[in-house]
Amino acid sequence: xxxxxxxxxxxxxxxxxxxxxxxxxxxxxxxxxxxxxxxxxxxxxxxxxxxxxxxxxxxxxxxxxxxxxxxxxxxxxxxxxxxxxxxxxxxxxxxxxxxxxxxxxxxxxxxxxxxxxxxxxxxxxxxxxxxxxxxxxxxxxxxxxxxxxxxxxxxxxxxxxxxxxxxxxxxxxxxxxxxxxxxxxxxxxxxxxxxxxxxxxxxxxxxxxxxxxxx
Numbered sequence: 001x002x003x004x005x006x007x008x009x010x011x012x013x014x015x016x017x018x019x020x021x022x023x024x025x026x027x028x029x030x031x032x033x034x035x036x037x038x039x040x041x042x043x044x045x046x047x048x049x050x051x052x053x054x055x056x057x058x059x060x061x062x063x064x065x066x067x068x069x070x071x072x073x074x075x076x077x078x079x080x081x082x083x084x085x086x087x088x089x090x091x092x093x094x095x096x097x098x099x100x101x102x103x104x105x106x107x108x109x110x111x112x113x114x115x116x117x118x119x120x121x122x123x124x125x126x127x128x129x130x131x132x133x134x135x136x137x138x139x140x141x142x143x144x145x146x147x148x149x150x151x152x153x154x155x156x157x158x159x160x161x162x163x164x165x166x167x168x169x170x171x172x173x174x175x176x177x178x179x180x181x182x183x184x185x186x187x188x189x190x191x192x193x194x195x196x197x198x199x200x201x202x203x204x205x206x207x208x209x210x211x212x213x214x215x
Contacts, residue, residue: 002028002199004035009203011037013210016187017066021046022058027198034062042066042103049073056084059102066103068130075121078104082125103127105160109134110145116154123157128186133163144169150181158186166193167205170212188213 001007001018010018018037020030022045034043042065045058049071058064069078085102106126108118111134119129133145143164153159165173165188176182190209194201 001201002030004032006200006203007035007037010201010206011041013203013206014038015041017042017044017189019044019046019068019189019191020062021199022050022054023048023070030199044068044105046070052077052081052084055081056088059085060088064102066105068105068107070107070132073106075125078106078122078125105130107132107162110149110163112146112149114149116152119155119157123155126157128158128160129155130160130162130189132189144172147172147176147181150185151179153181153184156184158184160187160189161185162189162191164193165190167209168193170209173213 001010001020007018018041020034020043021028023029025048037043043062044066045055045062045064046068047055047058047070055067059067067081082104104126105128106122107130108114109132114131122129131145131150133143145163147161150159150161161176161182173188177185190206194205194209196202
């Protein structure tokens with residue numbers, strides 16, 4: 001998300017998460033204040049290989065409730081982020097900050113195959129995985145990967161399904177939801193296929209998607 005009025009319109013649709021990209025090279029780079037959101041929506045900061053200090057600062061500034069790590073962040077990085085945040089909360093006198101439990105979402109890119117062994121070191125340091133399409137950009141490439149790859153998912157950790165999901169994928173999503181591969185699918189992450197321009201979402205298309213998929 002990027003624009004205040006558009007953020008309010010999307011928030012009215014009551015998504016579980018709203019993402020804000022803190023990555024300067026992105027056309028969706030967010031560099032202002034996040035407006036007031038309903039308490040049911042988790043403010044999610046999206047980062048790409050940023051320093052721990054920068055991520056922690058954005059958590060403090062915006063009271064983020066989730067961070068999505070889209071780069072090559074190591075298991076050690078994720079563990080250190082968890083510890084640094086817990087220390088921050090313990091030392092803080094800010095009641096709002098003390099109420100924030102930050103979820104760590106680690107992103108992995110998939111094309112036609114994926115070595116699930118790389119997940120093992122992350123099992124104890126992340127709350128969720130997010131599977132996106134491997135492309136030129138860290139995210140927002142606008143096309144899907146082969147979801148059948150997830151039939152071999154070895155973990156019980158819930159994951160976000162991402163990568164080029166739009167109105168054209170509604171029937172595919174319904175089919176996926178009936179498959180064994182979707183057993184631990186926790187959320188659908190949508191973005192570029194619903195954009196008028198980077199960061200500006202088409203509200204009517206999002207409504208149509210929600211009405212047809214979320215039942």
